[in-house]
Amino acid sequence: VPKLHVQGHKEECQYCRHFAYLTGGGRTCGEGVERPWPETNVTGMITKDANKGHREDILNDTQRDWCHKKVIGM
Structure with a gap:
């Protein structure tokens, strides 16, 4: 559970999934x-408003672009 969202989870989930306890x-x-x-x-x-195939292509391209920028910035 990402740190920002851990407080929104049940207490038992916070202890078993919080990064500080893993x-x-x-x-x-x-x-x-x-x-x-x-x-x-x-x-x-x-x-x-895009059809399913076009939407998937655009979302995949956006994610690839994000990953590429992340690698370049390392």
Whole structure:
């Protein structure tokens, strides 16, 4: 459970899934999975009228672009 959302989960879930309590996860950022959401949300709005195939292509391209930018920025 990403750190931002852990407080919204049941207490027992917080203890068994929180990064601080997982082996090797205490110093993990935990929010990396949430960083592309703003761009993905915009893409979702843009593609809402597209057919299924076109929508999947655009969303896949957006994700590939995000991953490429992430690698280039490392």
